[in-house]
Amino acid sequence: MAFLKRLGWYLVGLSIGLIFLVFFLKKKSGEEGIDFCYFPNCRVLKDMRSKTLTFSESLPEEYKDTLLIQSFLEDGNVDFGKSDTKSEPCKTYFISHEQNGKELELQAKNCKEEVVIESIN
Known part of the structure; x- marks a missing residue:
């Protein structure tokens, strides 16, 4: 039971992270795209x-x-x-x-x- 509980929390965190990543990458590639200048x-x-x-x-x-x-x-x-x-x-x-x-x-x-x-x- 402990394994299923940990797996559930892992999947919740993974899905939240993927949602943030999708919004961030969409904003980067959009019209007003974010430009990263490190060099x-x-x-x-x-x-x-x-x-x-x-x-x-x-x-x-x-x-x-x-x-x-x-x-x-x-x-x-x-x-x-x-x-x-x-x-x-x-x-x-x-x-x-x-x-x-x-x-x-x-x-x-x-x-x-x-x-x-x-x-x-």
Whole structure:
């Protein structure tokens, strides 16, 4: 009898856990999905995506394309060796991304309220 009682409690706990898991995974894969950024690259890019974009005056007109910049901020790789992450008030990041078979590098200043796009090479 003790075994059946323990099995019953086990199944109750298992079913409650499965219900929570289903709701959590559904929310993660839904429209407003939860985004888990544990790695530094992901955290920096997510922070930069949440701010307004400003283009530097020295940036050529052909690179003042928000879709191009968004592709950098979605799929780019931050080069922390070249980046200046300790400067104040704005940190400077170098983000590389392959676009149309060419490797491009974006230099951006991440300030508190905005992201200033400095150059694309």
